[in-house]
Amino acid sequence: MIEIDWYLALSAIIFTIGLIGVLIRRNAIVIFMCVELMLNAVNLSLVAFSAYHGDVTGQILVFFSLAVAAAEAVIGLAIILAIFRNNLSVDITKINLLRW
Amino acid sequence: MEIYTFVLLAVLAIGSALGMILSKNTVNSALLLVLNLLSIAGVYLLLQAQFLALIQILVYAGAIMVLFLFVIMLLNIDQEESFFEKVRVKYIVAFLLGAVILGQLLYSLGGVTDLLPEISPDMEFVGTVEALGDVLYTDYLFAFEMTAILLTAAVVGALMIAQYKKKKTDDSE
Numbered sequence: 001m002i003e004i005d006w007y008l009a010l011s012a013i014i015f016t017i018g019l020i021g022v023l024i025r026r027n028a029i030v031i032f033m034c035v036e037l038m039l040n041a042v043n044l045s046l047v048a049f050s051a052y053h054g055d056v057t058g059q060i061l062v063f064f065s066l067a068v069a070a071a072e073a074v075i076g077l078a079i080i081l082a083i084f085r086n087n088l089s090v091d092i093t094k095i096n097l098l099r100w
Numbered sequence: 101m102e103i104y105t106f107v108l109l110a111v112l113a114i115g116s117a118l119g120m121i122l123s124k125n126t127v128n129s130a131l132l133l134v135l136n137l138l139s140i141a142g143v144y145l146l147l148q149a150q151f152l153a154l155i156q157i158l159v160y161a162g163a164i165m166v167l168f169l170f171v172i173m174l175l176n177i178d179q180e181e182s183f184f185e186k187v188r189v190k191y192i193v194a195f196l197l198g199a200v201i202l203g204q205l206l207y208s209l210g211g212v213t214d215l216l217p218e219i220s221p222d223m224e225f226v227g228t229v230e231a232l233g234d235v236l237y238t239d240y241l242f243a244f245e246m247t248a249i250l251l252t253a254a255v256v257g258a259l260m261i262a263q264y265k266k267k268k269t270d271d272s273e
Contacts, residue, residue, distance in 0.1 A: 001102070001219050002102060002103060002146075003216075004217060005209065005213055005216065006110075007147070008209055008216075009209065010110050010114075012202060012205040012209065013202065014117055015205070016198050016201055016205070017117040017118060017121060023194035023198070024121070024190075024194045024195075029171065029172060030120075030121070030126060030129050033168065034121060040136075044143060047149050050149070051148060051149060051220070052216075052218070054220030055226070056232060056235050057235070059151070059226065059227060059232055060240055063155065066155060066159055066160070068250065070159060070163065071250055071251055071253075072254075073164045074167065074254050075254055077167060077171045078261040079261060080171065080175075081261075081262045082262060084175050090175060090177060
């Protein structure tokens with residue numbers, strides 16, 4: 001059997017990759033996809049703990065987190081669409097309305 | 101056997117995640133993210149969470165990623181060049197910061213490794229649709245109904261934000 005450590009290590013690695021992606025990319029949609037990646041990494045560690053404890057509550061939490069992620073994706077993409085319509089770009093360095 | 105499957109899925113997940121953040125083309129990034137989500141669904145199956153594996157494929161790899169691809173298609177984004185052409189201090193700092201955070205996570209994981217749970221004997225009964233539905237529709241019924249309200253609000257809000265507003269001057273009288 002695999003120890004739970006391996007699942008948690010995989011979760012940590014995927015989370016870090018998502019974090020680096022948020023820091024280095026400039027395309028708003030790719031940044032958004034990296035946020036989804038980080039959410040998924042956290043879900044993975046929740047499912048691992050839930051299965052190894054034999055407790056169903058963690059998987060219920062993942063279910064709700066999926067629903068919230070779906071809502072967040074819809075709203076975020078709508079905002080990106082609205083920004084693109086005003087700005088004709090999704091490059092985050094060109095969205096500088098609030099910068100002084 | 102199980103270990104080989106896990107290693108295969110983990111390599112697939114990490115490789116597709118790296119490819120996603122390094123890919124030049126936005127559509128390729130989205131497709132690699134689909135591959136990543138599918139391999140994480142495979143890891144869920146290894147953890148005997150059958151319901152969540154199916155939901156992951158249906159909701160994430162299906163619905164959400166189709167939405168992403170639609171938006172990429174609508175915006176018709178040109179490719180991002182600045183990241184790939186010159187190495188800047190900013191990128192080195194970002195990679196260093198990522199390495200520090202990964203090291204911190206793995207170090208703290210190593211510190212608590214004897215507190216982590218051993219495998220539970222009723223692991224295979226936890227992830228089934230029966231077990232989840234039983235708890236979801238009794239103890240968490242209120243939260244479940246609130247999820248319905250949240251999703252409705254999200255759909256209405258997205259329509260409000262993204263709809264095309266005609267300029268006032270276009271309204272000829």
